[in-house]
Amino acid sequence: MGRSPCCDKNGLKKGPWTPEEDNKLIQYIQLHGPGNWRTLPKNAGLQRCGKSCRLRWTNYLRPDIKRGRFSFDEEETIIQLHSVLGNKWSAIAARLPGRTDNEIKNYWNTHIRKRLLRNGIDPVTHSPRLDLLDLSSLLNSTQFNLSSLLGLQALVNPEVFRLAATLLASQNESTPELLLQKHQENNQMFNSQLQNQEGSELLLQKLQQNQILNSQLQNQTQFFQFQNQIQEIPNFTTQNVPCSSSLSQPMQLGHVDESYLMNGQMLPPQNYGYCNSDASDNSNFQSLNNNSSNQNFSLDSVLSTPTEDEKESYCSNLMKFEIPESLNFDDFM
DNA sequence: AAATGTGGCAACCGCCTGCTA
DNA sequence: TTAGCAGGCGGTTGCCACATT
Numbered sequence: 355m356g357r358s359p360c361c362d363k364n365g366l367k368k369g370p371w372t373p374e375e376d377n378k379l380i381q382y383i384q385l386h387g388p389g390n391w392r393t394l395p396k397n398a399g400l401q402r403c404g405k406s407c408r409l410r411w412t413n414y415l416r417p418d419i420k421r422g423r424f425s426f427d428e429e430e431t432i433i434q435l436h437s438v439l440g441n442k443w444s445a446i447a448a449r450l451p452g453r454t455d456n457e458i459k460n461y462w463n464t465h466i467r468k469r470l471l472r473n474g475i476d477p478v479t480h481s482p483r484l485d486l487l488d489l490s491s492l493l494n495s496t497q498f499n500l501s502s503l504l505g506l507q508a509l510v511n512p513e514v515f516r517l518a519a520t521l522l523a524s525q526n527e528s529t530p531e532l533l534l535q536k537h538q539e540n541n542q543m544f545n546s547q548l549q550n551q552e553g554s555e556l557l558l559q560k561l562q563q564n565q566i567l568n569s570q571l572q573n574q575t576q577f578f579q580f581q582n583q584i585q586e587i588p589n590f591t592t593q594n595v596p597c598s599s600s601l602s603q604p605m606q607l608g609h610v611d612e613s614y615l616m617n618g619q620m621l622p623p624q625n626y627g628y629c630n631s632d633a634s635d636n637s638n639f640q641s642l643n644n645n646s647s648n649q650n651f652s653l654d655s656v657l658s659t660p661t662e663d664e665k666e667s668y669c670s671n672l673m674k675f676e677i678p679e680s681l682n683f684d685d686f687m
Numbered sequence: 688a689a690a691t692g693t694g695g696c697a698a699c700c701g702c703c704t705g706c707t708a
Numbered sequence: 709t710t711a712g713c714a715g716g717c718g719g720t721t722g723c724c725a726c727a728t729t
Contacts, residue, residue, distance in 0.1 A: 370697075370723080392714065408715075409698065444717060459718075460696055 367401045371410055375400055379407055380415055413456045420452025424461055432458060433466060437480040 367375075382398035388411060391404035400407060413419075424432070428450060435446045443455035443462075450458065462477075470477045 368699075390714090403699090405700095405715085406698075412716095413697075441718065455717075456697075463719095464695055 366395075366403050366406075368406070371414075375402065376410070376415060379411060383411060383415075409456075413454045416454075418452055419454065424453075424465075428453070429466065432462065433470075433480075436462065436466075436477075440478075 378398050378400055382394065386397075388408075391408045393404070394400075394407050395402045395404055398407075402410075431450060432446060435449060439445050441459075443459045447453055447455040447458050467477045470480075474482055476482070
């Protein structure tokens with residue numbers, strides 16, 4: 355059954371609104387309040403569709419709308435909410451006072467989405483794009499022990515580990531117990547994460563409570579765990595780790611929200627620390643992503659106010675580890 | 688200076704959902 | 709139960725300003 359149009363389009367104006375039309379709409383709504391959009395245009399003396407009036411009001415004329423550039427915190431919040439809610443722009447907008455769903459949608463499509471893509475992050479899944487990882491060359495490297503890498507699974511996106519386990523299985527059928535064990539552990543962690551996402555309302559509340567703290571917390575905690583793990587690696591000290599100076603000071607984390615942790619580990623896929631693009635740092639860990647090989651992981655940049663360049667480097671820092679040719683993996687595996 | 692390309696954003700379109708008679 | 713309606717939502721379009729050639 356076809357639906358009748360929301361309003362009679364004959365003779366109705368389309369396109370950009372004029373100041374006169376805006377004034378009519380504002381004055382009418384100030385007197386009568388929003389609502390009854392079907393009859394509003396006629397009563398307000400506007401040659402517009404009710405839908406058009408509603409859109410104009412909610413997206414542009416509403417007095418509580420915040421105009422101008424999105425702040426860093428707003429941007430961070432949008433990305434985090436999108437990772438949980440997906441393209442539910444109205445739900446995201448409901449948690450960003452003064453911003454409209456249309457504005458957020460536009461900002462996502464024109465800025466954030468492109469930036470994530472540029473940094474090898476899939477804007478839909480919020481995970482590093484596996485198609486950009488040259489895993490085959492890693493597998494072919496005699497110095498790269500993939501089964502040892504499985505021991506570091508807590509640091510890396512579980513999807514990557516699943517893929518690594520699968521690839522390893524195809525390479526080495528002689529260690530099925532290890533594979534099974536690691537794969538089950540990995541699945542457990544991933545399932546916990548999924549369950550946590552199902553309780554998204556709770557998560558969102560927590561996200562709101564921790565908006566400002568969140569980005570630093572993620573990176574600090576993540577880095578702290580990373581440091582603990584690498585300290586267990588023989589012949590590997592924190593001097594090998596970039597920005598270790600940041601860890602020489604006690605971390606002032608304040609309230610640590612446990613929703614960010616999964617069995618003591620960070621939620622893997624949403625790692626959006628700012629990366630320092632300074633290639634002069636002697637990091638042993640750079641990107642696996644060939645397209646961003648000059649971007650090194652830097653905690654210092656996370657702890658300071660990000661610059662525009664750093665914003666451009668918005669990235670998944672855990673996947674920004676690159677294996678230099680000179681590095682022998684056997685030394686610390 | 689003109690032509691062309693690109694990005695940003697307001698607005699539109701069509702579908703979906705919930706309410707009501 | 710069902711059809712019609714209003715409002716809401718997400719995807720897409722098209723205009724405009726600015727940048728580049």
